Amino acid sequence: MRKNRRVVMGFKDFKIEVNKKNILHNYEYLKRLRNKEIIAVVKANAYGHGIKNIVSLLSEHGCKYFAVARECEAEKILELKLKNVNILILETIEDLNFLKQNKNVEMVINSFKDLLFLLESDISTEQLHLKLDFGFGRNGVVESDFSKLKKLILEKNLKFKGICTHVFAADYEDMLIVEKKFNNILSELDKERFDIIHMQNSAGVISIEGAGCTHIRCGTILFGLQEIGYYDPNIKRAFKLIGKILDIKDLNDLKYIGYEKKEKITLTENKKIAKIRLGYGDGFSKRGEGIMSIINNKKFEIVHISMDSSFILVDESVKEGDFIEIFYDLEDSIKYLKVPHYEFLSCINERIKREII
Structure with a gap:
């Protein structure tokens, strides 16, 4: 017995069982909702869901862009040896050789000072996403540096892989303000300088249109984890x-x-x-x-x-x-x-x- x-x-x-059907449902639903390609945010072990499993699953389903916070997370994706996949590191990394050695790895520019240092270090702007901070207080070139930023870009005729910002999940009105400011500065800089334009996080994806953006950044919502106050009944928990x-x-x-x-x-x-x-x-x-x-x-x-x-x-x-x-x-x-x-x-x-x- x-x-x-x-x-x-x-x-x-x-x-932890991760429901494949629900992940793919959310992925396809969000693409249709905004008619944009997805940058799948898989930092923090894909929010606990398992970074390698999730990246493998989504890449097989056609996802080409993944965002992480740390270099060590990018390394885990590189270990999968996937073809035609780009990795965006959201935080500033110290080992710039990592970018030079891995052309499919890109990084966000998180301050004007960082931009100057990256240019001096001969990092290709084709691997960089310029981030603008409209008061979120976390990462990005702050508004007080925008005039210097614009002057530098025009003088050097800089072109970047991407440009982005981050909307505030706590306040819908602030989201609209950020969207308007982002579009204004994008017009001043000339959107043709950027291959990829993205501003919507998980709350922003279901809240604002993201006019002019080419991609949406989906993290928690991709896994069915929704922000309080920003709920879509079509999203399924995984x-x-x-x-x-x-x-x-x-x-x-x-x-x-x-x-x-x-x-x-x-x-x-x-x-x-x-x-x-x-x-x-x-x-x-x-x-x-x-x-x-x-x-x-x-x-x-x-x-x-x-x-x-x-x-x-x-x-x-x-x-x-x-x-x-x-x-x-x-x-x-x-x-x-x-x-x-x-x-x-x-x-x-x-x-x-x-x-x-």
Whole structure:
């Protein structure tokens, strides 16, 4: 009987299942929505979905542009040895030889000072995207440097691979202001100097037209993770964090639950403790203590999270080997953890397998 039980249990570790059909649905839907090509933003391990799996999937489906934040993320894509794929690094990198050695790798210019340094370092502007900052305060040439920027571009007759900005997800009116300012400066600089023009992030894709742009930058929305206040019912969620119940113990037999004394944990009418192989060593933060999981279509509270295991208060209906899902309800998870979904999903590290289904 025990031997058969082990066969039924299957995997004991957790995994993130990524729904291939939903990813491709979102990709095609967003392309049709704005009639533009997509720059797929796959930074932070594709927001927890697995950068190599996602890039392989989308490149097979015709996606030619991928954006990352770091050089190490670009290296992971290069390891795939894909043909006709360009990689845009959104942050400034220190090793400029990396650009010179990889002609399909491009970088965003994040300040006027960076532009001057890149020109002095003999980096081809065909590998550079000029970014304009209209008050976002993160990256880009700031408005006070626009006159110097315009003068330099006209004097040297510079042409770039691309030009871009970033709209604010928090305020729709600010998005419209940024769009207008971006188009004005684009006219002053002459849009013919740029092969690629992009400004819409995930919230901006469904909020503003992006007139004059050639591409849209899709990150979280591509995976079905939507900003609060910017919701499109046609977008489908792609991930599922699932595992199986590893062990069940009677609460009356225990003095501790993990590292906590039983008395320190707020208990319910449920009298069983289920153990799962998922903990903060996997990027499942202790802040998740108190979050609800789903087992057999019922909600059960996670009461303790240790490095490699977590513990759930369950009832008699839950059995060893039952499936459990974490973050089933994204809105509830966001409200409880007080952080956006892309933060806690990106924290799930590579000890957890990603599987395209």
